[in-house]
Amino acid sequence: MPQAPASVDIIFRLLRELPETTRTDLVARTGLSKATVSETIAQLLANDLVTETGKRQPGRGRRQVLLQLRNGSRLVIGAEFNEHGCRAVLADLRAGPVRFADRSFTSAEPEDFVNALEECVAELRAVATAPVLGIGIGVPGLVDDAGRSVAISVPFNWRDVPFAALVEERTGLATTIANRAKAAALGEYWQGSPSDLADRSHLAYITAGAGIVAGFVIKGDPYYGHVGTAGELGHTTVEPDGPQCGCGNQGCLYMLASESAIVRHVREAHTATPVHVRASHPPLDMHDGITIDDLSVAMKDGHPLVVQAIERAARYLGIAIGNLINIMNPSHVVIGGSLAAFGDVLLVPLRAEIQRRSLWDARNRLSIAPSKLGDDVGPIGGAALCLSRVDSSRMIHPG
Ligand SMILES: [Zn+2]
Numbered sequence: 001m002p003q004a005p006a007s008v009d010i011i012f013r014l015l016r017e018l019p020e021t022t023r024t025d026l027v028a029r030t031g032l033s034k035a036t037v038s039e040t041i042a043q044l045l046a047n048d049l050v051t052e053t054g055k056r057q058p059g060r061g062r063r064q065v066l067l068q069l070r071n072g073s074r075l076v077i078g079a080e081f082n083e084h085g086c087r088a089v090l091a092d093l094r095a096g097p098v099r100f101a102d103r104s105f106t107s108a109e110p111e112d113f114v115n116a117l118e119e120c121v122a123e124l125r126a127v128a129t130a131p132v133l134g135i136g137i138g139v140p141g142l143v144d145d146a147g148r149s150v151a152i153s154v155p156f157n158w159r160d161v162p163f164a165a166l167v168e169e170r171t172g173l174a175t176t177i178a179n180r181a182k183a184a185a186l187g188e189y190w191q192g193s194p195s196d197l198a199d200r201s202h203l204a205y206i207t208a209g210a211g212i213v214a215g216f217v218i219k220g221d222p223y224y225g226h227v228g229t230a231g232e233l234g235h236t237t238v239e240p241d242g243p244q245c246g247c248g249n250q251g252c253l254y255m256l257a258s259e260s261a262i263v264r265h266v267r268e269a270h271t272a273t274p275v276h277v278r279a280s281h282p283p284l285d286m287h288d289g290i291t292i293d294d295l296s297v298a299m300k301d302g303h304p305l306v307v308q309a310i311e312r313a314a315r316y317l318g319i320a321i322g323n324l325i326n327i328m329n330p331s332h333v334v335i336g337g338s339l340a341a342f343g344d345v346l347l348v349p350l351r352a353e354i355q356r357r358s359l360w361d362a363r364n365r366l367s368i369a370p371s372k373l374g375d376d377v378g379p380i381g382g383a384a385l386c387l388s389r390v391d392s393s394r395m396i397h398p399g
Pocket of ligand 1: 234236248254
């Protein structure tokens, strides 16, 4: 495969970020020579990656040909694993979804995951009308720097699972993996809001659910930290003498605002409530397997213990996010995960707490909003992850 020069990477990146551009724009933005830009665009045109869409006349200057990326000329597959199954998407060069596929599974063995993903991939490849460049996968857990192995996944009890290699063996497609919140942050960056990408220059995506993790995208690039643990928001301290956490610390956000923490809190409050008071509440069956979805129903019925537990979790989450805002100074904070489904019962106290805990300058021009992508953010993030790592020579010559 011929090696593409760095200029192709630079120009390709701009073509993905800008809805349309011109050769003159590209020269101005990149500092590359006119000849290099023309040559690179010629190569991209010849390989169907770019199209000329019309002309624009800036002031009294010469008319310039408008260039647009051909989004659908190459495709990728993105996937996310959660506790119930695999959700995958066939996506274009801006991680825009073309088709989704879902499989559920009952065990947490890596082999079952790979089987479920293989079926999704076969279903999506069957409808692909352009070359598929690779697969990006969001997994719950810590992933090695190279995006090849799951170092540790607490929900699935995995250690050192060479997941990317397993998927490549089955599908023959280049595979890269990342923590699912970190992949989802890239999905939010590319597909989360209709506003200009340049607007979302410092994005923090926070998934709050079974775990609480933040993913960061800085000027289009994911930020993973020195060894990949950036964004472990769930293990930041929000209560110095709070409950003991599995990570070794006390009073972690995870112990006070995750799904399991909310369920635990409702259960404790329910037990402590006198029977005659309980009788005045809407019905709530505190069986052993109660889930966050059951609590969501109870919240909609206005169950006071459930509403209080969500508000309490929102406060802790607000303290942690307020700290994050002061440290990172993001342009956008996007809230996803199962807790986002609590809507204003969560978001109103969360915003109030952020207001109390963060500097005015840091939050003044900050957007805080729930994710609009919902459950789609995971697979779309996987697609964006794949695109962030695929090199342009493969893009040009997918082989
Ligand atoms: Zn912890």
